Amino acid sequence: MSFIKQLGLASRLPATVARPLLAPQQRLMASYATETPATPFTQPVQSFLRKFDTNEPLSIIELERSVFGAPIRRDILQRVVVWQRDNLRQGTQSTKGRADVRGTSKKGAQQKGRGKARVGSMRAPHFRGGGIAFGPKPRDHSTDLPNKVQLMGLRVALSAKYAQDQLVVVDSLQALKTPKTKELQRILDTAHADNSSILIMANEPDAKLEMAAGNLSRCGVLGLDEINVLSLLKFDKLIIEKEALDELEAFLKH
Amino acid sequence: MLAQFAKLSLQRTTLRANTASVQSIRLFSGNGNIVPPSQPIDLGNLADNPGAVTERLRLGRGPGYGKGKTAGRGHKGQKARSGNGPPRPWFEGGQTPLVKRMPKRGFVNQHAKKYQPVNLERLQHWIQEGRLDSTGITMADLLDSRCIHKIEDGVKLLADGAEEFNVPVHIEVSRASQKAIAAIEKAGGSVTCRYYNALGLRVVTRPEKWGFRSLPKFAEPVKVKDKEWYSDPKNRGYLADPAAIEAAKAEAKAL
Numbered sequence: 001m002s003f004i005k006q007l008g009l010a011s012r013l014p015a016t017v018a019r020p021l022l023a024p025q026q027r028l029m030a031s032y033a034t035e036t037p038a039t040p041f042t043q044p045v046q047s048f049l050r051k052f053d054t055n056e057p058l059s060i061i062e063l064e065r066s067v068f069g070a071p072i073r074r075d076i077l078q079r080v081v082v083w084q085r086d087n088l089r090q091g092t093q094s095t096k097g098r099a100d101v102r103g104t105s106k107k108g109a110q111q112k113g114r115g116k117a118r119v120g121s122m123r124a125p126h127f128r129g130g131g132i133a134f135g136p137k138p139r140d141h142s143t144d145l146p147n148k149v150q151l152m153g154l155r156v157a158l159s160a161k162y163a164q165d166q167l168v169v170v171d172s173l174q175a176l177k178t179p180k181t182k183e184l185q186r187i188l189d190t191a192h193a194d195n196s197s198i199l200i201m202a203n204e205p206d207a208k209l210e211m212a213a214g215n216l217s218r219c220g221v222l223g224l225d226e227i228n229v230l231s232l233l234k235f236d237k238l239i240i241e242k243e244a245l246d247e248l249e250a251f252l253k254h
Numbered sequence: 255m256l257a258q259f260a261k262l263s264l265q266r267t268t269l270r271a272n273t274a275s276v277q278s279i280r281l282f283s284g285n286g287n288i289v290p291p292s293q294p295i296d297l298g299n300l301a302d303n304p305g306a307v308t309e310r311l312r313l314g315r316g317p318g319y320g321k322g323k324t325a326g327r328g329h330k331g332q333k334a335r336s337g338n339g340p341p342r343p344w345f346e347g348g349q350t351p352l353v354k355r356m357p358k359r360g361f362v363n364q365h366a367k368k369y370q371p372v373n374l375e376r377l378q379h380w381i382q383e384g385r386l387d388s389t390g391i392t393m394a395d396l397l398d399s400r401c402i403h404k405i406e407d408g409v410k411l412l413a414d415g416a417e418e419f420n421v422p423v424h425i426e427v428s429r430a431s432q433k434a435i436a437a438i439e440k441a442g443g444s445v446t447c448r449y450y451n452a453l454g455l456r457v458v459t460r461p462e463k464w465g466f467r468s469l470p471k472f473a474e475p476v477k478v479k480d481k482e483w484y485s486d487p488k489n490r491g492y493l494a495d496p497a498a499i500e501a502a503k504a505e506a507k508a509l
Contacts, residue, residue, distance in 0.1 A: 079302065147463070160295040233300075
């Protein structure tokens, strides 16, 4: 289901089209290249791997620095969020102009000899019951944002979660045995006991989890293929399964 | 030392299982240079860089704005009127321009396909230099190795250098000439001609452009002529019956 599997092109392209990621020419050059020296910018960052139901740490894992330790660019987040919200707009607001308003098209008064202003149409904008001048009409508000900025937005959002200690990596979400809201509530209250809102991200779509979280306003569930900056920022904490995190890393690292 | 701390804190926290608050190891991770931002990052604290967005000029909206009366166009004349741009390159001040004085000639076929030619000598040179892997060459590989510099509507394999061609190569292209097919098969390789429309070529060359979305399907040829061409075993088309292709190969070998 996840988008990263869709990116595993081998299965989707005709057999003759599937090819290694590196062209032979690049492979040749890569074999000559020496190993890149370890700099602070290539070192991974670390995090605890925790148990979902108790929050107790199991081990220490390493995360890609370019994904979880990227410089925090507020402006990029702003651009992505504005772009997302633009695209979310329904664009159905509508008003009636002078051509759309119901009523006669008869000339309101004779042209001359009245000693008053000329009246061509009774539905002109300055009349009571007239049309709206330059009013809104249904339209598409969506805008474009370069793909690279979109991906950078995801990296920055994830890095912001990490930098603010709002990223919780768990080994598995299977600790939730039943689709009961009460049980999820208990886990969140005991293990993740603060008032922060929580976004849970599972590797595979989890009907149990979605059912349990459906009525919890502080808790959201997001599929891996639905990941987006706006949802990440709407919630304080991000609880993510290790496998989902690995797939994200593979997709976003550079 | 940092590793030690991490280990210690892990031990300590494991001992205190079920206690919710466990210190983050972020500060002890890597070079320890990841610190939380001074202002929290949430939807209430986002802003673009100062100066990143220029406000639109509001011309002709009254004296208070400074661009009211003549709206920056000065007084009267051709340049003050609407609808006048700078003169275009062919404009000769009102005199009948050259492009209008000369009669029209010929025509451009809008439906013609422009195939990038690849000759066998160039293909062989690329393989011998190690820039192409001869076991399975696609048009994307040709492009990546700069054997061709652009794919317009596809690639056509041509037979320059067929006499000296001696590398067994398995290749898939849009079209191939009869002589090129014969030379490649004589050297122990194979050719498949496959139809790609513009979208299909883009999928093959730039699959990463689809990002989160699933890849589109590959289109079959629509035109009757294309269908016939790709169904012809003589052309090693991908729609042709494999048995017929084998027969055609055997026939060529016998000659």
